[in-house]
Amino acid sequence: MNFKKIASAVAVAGALVAAGAIPGQAATLDDVKAAGTLKCGINTGLPGFAYTDDAGNWTGFDVAYCRAMAAAVLGDASAISFVNLTGKTRFPALASGEIDVLSRNTTWTFSRDVDLGFTFIGVSYYDGQGFIGRTALGIGSATELDGASVCIQTGTTTELNLADFFRVNGITYEPVPIETNAEARAAYEAERCDVYTTDASGLAATRTTFENPGDHMVFPEIVSKEPLGPLVRQGDDQWADIARWTLNALITAEELGVTQANVAEMANGTDHPEINRMLGSEGSLGEMLGLDAQWAVRAIAAEGNYAEIFDRYIGADSPLALGRGLNALYTDGGILYSPPFR
Amino acid sequence: MTDKAPSGGGGFDISRAWTDERARGVIFQIIIVLGLAGLAAFIVSNTITNLREAGLSSGYGFLFDTANFDINQRLLDYASTSTYGQAFVVGALNTILVAVMGIAMATVIGFVTGVLRLSNNFLISRIVGVWVEFTRNVPVLLQIIFWWLIMLALPRVRDSISIGDAAFLNNRGIFLPSPIFEDGSAIVLAMIAVGIAATVLVRRWARKRQDATGRTFPVGWIGLGLIVGIPVIVYFAVGQPLDFDLPEKKKFNLKGGFNITPELIALWLALSTYTGAFISEIVRGGILSVSKGQTEASGALGLRRGLTMRKIILPQALRVIIPPMTSQYLNLTKNSSLAVAIGYQDIVSIGDTILNQSGQALEVISLYMAFYLVLSLLTSAFMNWYNKRIALVER
Numbered sequence: 001m002n003f004k005k006i007a008s009a010v011a012v013a014g015a016l017v018a019a020g021a022i023p024g025q026a027a028t029l030d031d032v033k034a035a036g037t038l039k040c041g042i043n044t045g046l047p048g049f050a051y052t053d054d055a056g057n058w059t060g061f062d063v064a065y066c067r068a069m070a071a072a073v074l075g076d077a078s079a080i081s082f083v084n085l086t087g088k089t090r091f092p093a094l095a096s097g098e099i100d101v102l103s104r105n106t107t108w109t110f111s112r113d114v115d116l117g118f119t120f121i122g123v124s125y126y127d128g129q130g131f132i133g134r135t136a137l138g139i140g141s142a143t144e145l146d147g148a149s150v151c152i153q154t155g156t157t158t159e160l161n162l163a164d165f166f167r168v169n170g171i172t173y174e175p176v177p178i179e180t181n182a183e184a185r186a187a188y189e190a191e192r193c194d195v196y197t198t199d200a201s202g203l204a205a206t207r208t209t210f211e212n213p214g215d216h217m218v219f220p221e222i223v224s225k226e227p228l229g230p231l232v233r234q235g236d237d238q239w240a241d242i243a244r245w246t247l248n249a250l251i252t253a254e255e256l257g258v259t260q261a262n263v264a265e266m267a268n269g270t271d272h273p274e275i276n277r278m279l280g281s282e283g284s285l286g287e288m289l290g291l292d293a294q295w296a297v298r299a300i301a302a303e304g305n306y307a308e309i310f311d312r313y314i315g316a317d318s319p320l321a322l323g324r325g326l327n328a329l330y331t332d333g334g335i336l337y338s339p340p341f342r
Numbered sequence: 343m344t345d346k347a348p349s350g351g352g353g354f355d356i357s358r359a360w361t362d363e364r365a366r367g368v369i370f371q372i373i374i375v376l377g378l379a380g381l382a383a384f385i386v387s388n389t390i391t392n393l394r395e396a397g398l399s400s401g402y403g404f405l406f407d408t409a410n411f412d413i414n415q416r417l418l419d420y421a422s423t424s425t426y427g428q429a430f431v432v433g434a435l436n437t438i439l440v441a442v443m444g445i446a447m448a449t450v451i452g453f454v455t456g457v458l459r460l461s462n463n464f465l466i467s468r469i470v471g472v473w474v475e476f477t478r479n480v481p482v483l484l485q486i487i488f489w490w491l492i493m494l495a496l497p498r499v500r501d502s503i504s505i506g507d508a509a510f511l512n513n514r515g516i517f518l519p520s521p522i523f524e525d526g527s528a529i530v531l532a533m534i535a536v537g538i539a540a541t542v543l544v545r546r547w548a549r550k551r552q553d554a555t556g557r558t559f560p561v562g563w564i565g566l567g568l569i570v571g572i573p574v575i576v577y578f579a580v581g582q583p584l585d586f587d588l589p590e591k592k593k594f595n596l597k598g599g600f601n602i603t604p605e606l607i608a609l610w611l612a613l614s615t616y617t618g619a620f621i622s623e624i625v626r627g628g629i630l631s632v633s634k635g636q637t638e639a640s641g642a643l644g645l646r647r648g649l650t651m652r653k654i655i656l657p658q659a660l661r662v663i664i665p666p667m668t669s670q671y672l673n674l675t676k677n678s679s680l681a682v683a684i685g686y687q688d689i690v691s692i693g694d695t696i697l698n699q700s701g702q703a704l705e706v707i708s709l710y711m712a713f714y715l716v717l718s719l720l721t722s723a724f725m726n727w728y729n730k731r732i733a734l735v736e737r
Contacts, residue, residue: 163422190494
């Protein structure tokens with residue numbers, strides 16, 4: 001793991017040192033088409049978001065976005081080479097061009113967007129950082145954690161939020177920094193730490209993997225805003241537009257009732273002009289992106305619209321059973337809102 | 343300007359430069375140096391250009407920014423409001439701590455097992471042999487994780503193993519009482535310093551006397567009395583001016599006292615046993631390199647086996663042992679960067695966090711390199727000095 005991380009870091013250095021223009025300045029779309037596969041950066045394994053199914057294929061909420069994008073760009077939802085990345089290796093991997101798009105529950109922050117030279121193309125999941133602990137501890141709130149040992153994943157915004165939370169509340173703690181979710185979980189299970197902290201969605205996912213999920217509780221405090229979304233390198237606006245509108249297409253599809261099942265039929269034309277524009281039977285939106293007219297049809301056909309993807313992997317139909325909450329459409333009381341297709 | 347340079351009279355004929363072996367050598371060296379300098383200049387300028395094109399800021403100014411994350415093991419004052427630079431220093435000290443502890447322990451393990459492996463007792467030499475081969479041939483990363491899992495398998499906080507309610511052992515590490523120095527403790531500390539100085543003097547005197555008369559002197563026991571015995575007496579005489587902050591069971595953790603994290607212990611054990619196994623072989627080789635005649639001569643003079651080993655064999659073996667030991671020490675120091683796997687916050691672990699938060703990949707990696715380079719060169723310099731000191735003085 002250490003070697004992989006250093007290798008990636010060196011790869012960035014190498015890529016920056018290597019002669020010629022760095023990737024990101026070039027047209028990523030052309031590179032992806034020439035390669036015939038989309039290099040998509042995903043988690044090393046997080047139930048619901050990125051995990052392998054029984055057949056050994058990567059699947060999950062974050063993976064579904066990669067598939068939609070590969071379908072939109074290459075016409076084949078399976079034309080993806082997945083690159084599994086830890087919290088630390090993800091940014092060097094994207095910066096060096098090892099991947100074309102990063103879809104790995106990554107929080108959109110100012111410094112990542114501005115200073116690291118990336119472009120966040122939207123929010124696919126509104127999350128917040130929470131704590132999980134044993135019910136046997138007998139506490140009901142994270143503010144009662146004075147003196148506790150807290151397991152955290154290194155290289156994430158959670159590390160910073162954690163320090164802020166304890167500082168603001170004037171309580172002490174011992175941080176136990178661990179590299180991956182799996183190891184952090186192992187340390188938590190061995191009671192090396194009293195609580196484990198990460199994004200609330202991740203906590204729900206992790207909780208399902210415990211032997212007795214009922215022995216553990218997620219504390220009510222959400223200590224941060226964690227808008228998670230895909231990101232690309234800064235400097236290739238066309239590629240960023242493709243990534244952004246692929247996500248928007250999935251959200252708009254839910255809003256307009258376009259599903260995996262009916263998208264092919266609707267693509268032939270409906271009496272709803274926005275559907276027609278999005279699915280290419282009217283106007284030339286696909287052409288403006290540098291793609292063909294059917295791009296959104298394929299993106300939606302890959303794994304369905306936002307609601308279908310959500311329910312299948314992390315929502316009601318999944319073991320995680322996360323509620324939509326903030327991630328419901330704005331029409332349903334959430335804040336999920338896509339700009340219009342016109 | 344004439345094409346032909348004047349020849350003779352110490353002049354240099356440019357047309358003959360190529361056929362003159364010495365001149366050709368110089369020319370080649372100049373070309374190579376220029377080539378290397380050009381390559382370096384190209385790499386640097388290209389990197390700077392590409393960084394700028396990618397819109398990434400460069401430079402070491404970020405070291406003065408606020409770190410905003412916490413570190414669980416710190417030898418200096420550090421809080422999340424400290425700077426990245428301070429975090430780096432804390433990490434560097436953690437690396438140095440585990441390296442020094444590891445080198446000390448590995449040396450002890452290596453010497454003991456190296457001698458034991460040459461034991462005439464079949465069982466002992468076999469067991470040590472099996473241990474050495476096993477430890478040497480399993481990747482050190484696996485051993486680090488192995489020891490970490492062992493530490494995690496220790497009793498939980500609530501069921502801590504308690505030693506007289508003063509020290510505790512659980513899967514969050516070892517908790518020891520930390521000393522609180524009160525009035526008068528300075529006298530005790532001063533006595534310890536005096537004891538050490540006195541022992542050095544006694545040792546020097548004893549050696550001189552032995553050289554002159556051949557009579558030995560029990561320096562070890564006298565030294566123990568001077569360094570430990572007298573300060574203990576003084577300690578009680580001035581009314582026990584030392585108090586201890588005992589670790590106390592709190593809601594979640596033991597609070598107070600002095601905590602050694604399981605990560606440090608796991609890393610320490612793994613590195614010192616791994617490197618100790620290599621040192622064991624070096625020690626064995628060194629001892630075997632000393633001619634058997636030395637042992638026999640020593641026996642003929644009536645020296646006991648232990649004394650023969652200490653006074654005759656080991657001093658000669660050291661000349662063979664020290665040079666390869668240096669590279670083992672360097673290996674141990676560098677292997678300590680594997681700490682990141684178990685969350686020991688060494689310079690690489692903390693540096694990676696900084697790298698990830700600040701995005702300054704090249705700068706952080708360059709700091710790693712500079713740190714390990716300096717640390718390794720210092721270790722080498724010390725070992726070379728020591729090697730020179732014990733080298734065979736020919737008379």
